[in-house]
Amino acid sequence: xxxxxxxxxxxxxxxxxxxxxxxxxxxxxxxxxxxxxxxxxxxxxxxxxxxxxxxxxxxxxxxxxxxxxxxxxxxxxxxxxxxxxxxxxxxxxxxxxxxxxxxxxxxxxxxx
Amino acid sequence: xxxxxxxxxxxxxxxxxxxxxxxxxxxxxxxxxxxxxxxxxxxxxxxxxxxxxxxxxxxxxxxxxxxxxxxxxxxxxxxxxxxxxxxxxxxxxxxxxxxxxxxxxxxxxxx
Numbered sequence: 001x002x003x004x005x006x007x008x009x010x011x012x013x014x015x016x017x018x019x020x021x022x023x024x025x026x027x028x029x030x031x032x033x034x035x036x037x038x039x040x041x042x043x044x045x046x047x048x049x050x051x052x053x054x055x056x057x058x059x060x061x062x063x064x065x066x067x068x069x070x071x072x073x074x075x076x077x078x079x080x081x082x083x084x085x086x087x088x089x090x091x092x093x094x095x096x097x098x099x100x101x102x103x104x105x106x107x108x109x110x111x112x
Numbered sequence: 113x114x115x116x117x118x119x120x121x122x123x124x125x126x127x128x129x130x131x132x133x134x135x136x137x138x139x140x141x142x143x144x145x146x147x148x149x150x151x152x153x154x155x156x157x158x159x160x161x162x163x164x165x166x167x168x169x170x171x172x173x174x175x176x177x178x179x180x181x182x183x184x185x186x187x188x189x190x191x192x193x194x195x196x197x198x199x200x201x202x203x204x205x206x207x208x209x210x211x212x213x214x215x216x217x218x219x220x221x222x223x
Contacts, residue, residue: 041215042201043213098163100158103156103157105154105155106155108153
């Protein structure tokens with residue numbers, strides 16, 4: 001049974017048109033992460049939530065925002081997608097501390 | 113900050129042979145080292161992990177070793193099968209909270 005669920009699996013948007021990706025979890029983990037993964041590269045952390053506390057990585061563009069309305073759900077908003085934002089976006093969850101991160105299967109975003 | 117190097121970038125083995133992937137890390141405060149398997153079109157799946165107070169851990173055909181002094185850790189897969197073909201990532205949890213990933217190893221198991 002999927003424990004970290006990402007919707008949609010594939011998303012196509014137009015250059016500059018806002019897009020929202022969603023993630024839900026059934027693990028009741030208090031930490032949720034968003035990663036960007038480009039072809040043949042390792043996942044790159046964009047930001048994470050520790051409960052409701054938002055933590056942005058220093059090199060995450062301002063174009064990327066996130067919301068976590070409750071423990072189970074987290075959203076990634078890309079305000080004005082550029083061609084360089086085409087990638088796989090991965091959501092992950094974990095308990096606090098040195099614990100495993102559990103990944104969803106990602107949303108592959110294409111920009112026209 | 114933490115830096116993780118992973119080798120080799122590609123690895124091709126015959127079915128039934130063993131595969132070894134090696135990673136080194138730079139932050140001596142890193143205390144948690146997971147390994148992920150990523151199949152095409154899927155998210156990374158945790159296959160094994162090890163904490164800094166343990167030198168070796170085994171789960172059926174998969175084992176991980178950690179040498180804290182040398183700051184390196186390795187993944188060992190024995191009796192490889194075609195379904196082991198995937199990209200494997202090592203990672204280290206640094207002194208903050210982040211997982212720092214290696215660059216990945218594409219493993220091909222030839223039938």
